[in-house]
Amino acid sequence: MSDLDTYKANFKTSNKYLKYFCNQPASNWTLEKFKKTFYDKDAEKAKKAFIKNLNIVKHDAKNIPSVVKQHIDREINSFSSATRDITNITVKGNYYHAERDIFVNEAVERDTKKQKISHKGKEKESEDVEFTQKWVEFLADAENNKNFHRYSPEKNGVTRLGAKFSPHPHVDKDLYREMKKQIGQSQSYDFGADMKEYIINVLNADDAAKVKVPQSLVESKEGICQLTFDTLKIINKVYMKRPSISRSEVVYNTIMIFPCLEAMLSLMKDNDFEPYFVPGEDELEAMTKQLKKMGGKGDKRKIYKADGVIRLAQEDDLEILVLETAGAFGHDDHAKAAFDNSKGMFASLAMLKTIADKYKFASVTEFKKLRLYLVQPSERHIRLWSMQYTKHGIYNFVREDKVSIKEDSNDREEQLASLVSFLLNLKVCLDKTTKAIASLKTEHDEKEKCYDSETNSQLVLLSEIICPDIFKSSFNTHGQHFAQEHFKSSPESDY
Numbered sequence: 257m258s259d260l261d262t263y264k265a266n267f268k269t270s271n272k273y274l275k276y277f278c279n280q281p282a283s284n285w286t287l288e289k290f291k292k293t294f295y296d297k298d299a300e301k302a303k304k305a306f307i308k309n310l311n312i313v314k315h316d317a318k319n320i321p322s323v324v325k326q327h328i329d330r331e332i333n334s335f336s337s338a339t340r341d342i343t344n345i346t347v348k349g350n351y352y353h354a355e356r357d358i359f360v361n362e363a364v365e366r367d368t369k370k371q372k373i374s375h376k377g378k379e380k381e382s383e384d385v386e387f388t389q390k391w392v393e394f395l396a397d398a399e400n401n402k403n404f405h406r407y408s409p410e411k412n413g414v415t416r417l418g419a420k421f422s423p424h425p426h427v428d429k430d431l432y433r434e435m436k437k438q439i440g441q442s443q444s445y446d447f448g449a450d451m452k453e454y455i456i457n458v459l460n461a462d463d464a465a466k467v468k469v470p471q472s473l474v475e476s477k478e479g480i481c482q483l484t485f486d487t488l489k490i491i492n493k494v495y496m497k498r499p500s501i502s503r504s505e506v507v508y509n510t511i512m513i514f515p516c517l518e519a520m521l522s523l524m525k526d527n528d529f530e531p532y533f534v535p536g537e538d539e540l541e542a543m544t545k546q547l548k549k550m551g552g553k554g555d556k557r558k559i560y561k562a563d564g565v566i567r568l569a570q571e572d573d574l575e576i577l578v579l580e581t582a583g584a585f586g587h588d589d590h591a592k593a594a595f596d597n598s599k600g601m602f603a604s605l606a607m608l609k610t611i612a613d614k615y616k617f618a619s620v621t622e623f624k625k626l627r628l629y630l631v632q633p634s635e636r637h638i639r640l641w642s643m644q645y646t647k648h649g650i651y652n653f654v655r656e657d658k659v660s661i662k663e664d665s666n667d668r669e670e671q672l673a674s675l676v677s678f679l680l681n682l683k684v685c686l687d688k689t690t691k692a693i694a695s696l697k698t699e700h701d702e703k704e705k706c707y708d709s710e711t712n713s714q715l716v717l718l719s720e721i722i723c724p725d726i727f728k729s730s731f732n733t734h735g736q737h738f739a740q741e742h743f744k745s746s747p748e749s750d751y
Contacts, residue, residue: 259321265313271720273309282324285310285331307335391415391431392648401426407598409653412725414601415646418655439654445677451477452673455484459668464488479523480680486519487676495665501585502663508585509535509563512661513633517564517579520679529690530569531576537561540603542575542610546726560603560728564631568690571697574611575628576689578603582634585661593634595731597641600630601653604643605724608651612722615696617703620645620721626692629656629685636661640682645722657681 265277276293277285291302314320314328398410403426409416410424417439423432447455450472458464469481494501494512501508514535524531543560564579580603582596583589607628615623623645630641640657659678662671707715 259323260327263321263324267313271309271723273305274312277309277313282327285313285327287331287335303335307332388648390428391435392650394428394431395650398426407602407727407729409598409601412602412605413649414605414651414653414724416601416653418641421655439652445680447480447673447677448477451480451484454481455673455676456669458484458488459672480676483519483523483679484672484676486522487516487679488672490515490519491668491671491675494663497663500663502587504584505563505581505587508583508633509581512585513579513581513631513638514564516638516675516679517566517631520683521566523680523683524686527687527690529571529574529693531566531686531690532569533564533566535564537563538565540565540575540578540606541573542606543603543726543728545613546606546609547728550726558728560606562603566629566686568693571693572614574614574693575607576686576693577629577631578607579631579633582632585633585663586636588635590635592731593632595729596632596634597630599729600632600641601643602727602729604628604630604641604653605651606726608643608645609722609724609726611693611696613719615700616717616719617707618696618699618718620647620718622692622695622699623718623722625688626696627685627689629682629689631682633661638678640678640685642685649723651724656685 260283261281263282264280265274267274267278273294276290280289287303287306290306291299294302294305310328310331314325314332320328395410395413395415398404398408401410404411404424408424410427415435416423417436419436423429450470454467454470454473458467461467464485467485469478473481490512499507499511501511514533517533517535521531521533538561540560540562547560562578563581565575566577567573567575578600580596580600582593608626611626611628612623624647627642627644630643632639632641638659638661639655642652642654642656644652644654646652657678659674660671661675
């Protein structure tokens with residue numbers, strides 16, 4: 257048998273047209289056979305879809321045999337009049353997961369920047385490209401590596417990063433260290449001397465409600481003072497232990513986690529998108545939408561329920577943060593914490609994909625600025641994770657912040673200051689998220705007005721580029737994978 261009879265494209269994609277080239281051998285890559293699969297009657301629509309996606313295969317698939325390339329060229333050249341407008345498709349990103357690395361005109365932008373940098377800068381860029389290429393290839397290999405279970409980040413094109421976070425033992429340590437250098441260290445909020453004095457006064461007062469906000473803080477930090485007061489009430493209730501937050505996950509969420517998120521959102525009441533928090537076993541609608549698109553039956557018994565979700569009231573209840581609490585306070589179950597981290601990772605990917613679908617005419621350049629969040633209380637800490645698309649189908653899942661929680665009243669000043677700092681950092685993160693969404697919305701709306709399905713039929717949409725793998729997992733069914741990973745991981749692994 258020839259390569260034409262055996263070769264198939266190897267993409268990770270939800271694009272049904274690209275899937276045709278993955279499921280069919282190259283000998284079947286003809287318009288007539290493509291048309292029978294998708295369009296029996298609309299010949300023009302079939303031709304446009306066929307040419308567009310065959311071009312993607314030609315430019316993006318790796319290790320194409322020469323005979324297959326020749327076959328592709330013959331097919332494309334047979335529609336020379338139709339292809340003149342599409343040979344310069346500009347794609348800033350890719351259509352599939354990290355399995356394949358691409359640079360399809362990715363950079364019209366990057367080439368412009370190259371002209372402005374020094375020779376030394378060019379060497380550095382070359383090193384960065386080489387490193388990125390190695391990481392993409394590693395993630396491509398990970399998909400078929402049995403040492404990574406199906407729901408691991410590496411298997412799904414996700415790079416999980418964080419200070420003091422150790423990688424999977426089969427991850428290239430040098431590459432991982434280089435990846436960690438790409439992310440900045442999280443910064444603690446700088447309260448300033450006046451704010452620190454106010455915190456001490458609040459802690460030492462018989463009635464914290466009667467402590468006056470200093471005039472120097474009234475205009476610039478009055479909201480932070482209110483957050484400090486609200487947070488103090490929360491931790492004072494924790495110290496009472498009636499009941500203890502170690503009693504159950506429900507108690508932990510009700511007494512501490514939910515009130516903290518509500519207190520943080522009180523600082524965002526002037527945000528145009530009107531973010532709000534829904535506590536307790538709430539359906540993550542982004543996951544439901546994406547699973548249905550993937551062929552799920554919408555079984556209500558199998559919907560994804562988060563411990564809490566932050567939505568945007570003024571943007572169709574768009575979801576931007578998910579809460580996953582891994583048991584009661586102090587509950588040391590590392591396998592459960594690792595599972596919830598993965599569960600939250602896929603939830604974040606579903607939310608990202610839903611936003612890409614909603615603003616499909618926006619650019620990848622703007623989309624890369626967007627970060628969505630997972631708040632994960634587990635054991636004796638609350639951790640903040642972000643999910644962000646980078647390029648080449650790779651997503652960064654980064655631990656942005658972490659705060660220790662105590663159930664006793666020792667070091668109250670440190671506990672209050674660190675928790676307030678964590679909540680303020682979260683507020684800053686969500687402000688940036690809503691700003692990024694505003695930019696995506698503006699760009700999408702402007703381009704949609706000018707869009708014409710005939711003249712722009714070859715336009716590659718954001719929804720075609722952002723296509724992560726998404727799973728809805730359950731601890732009872734899949735938990736053993738995470739228990740096994742726990743035993744393989746370094747003790748420093750910090751979920």
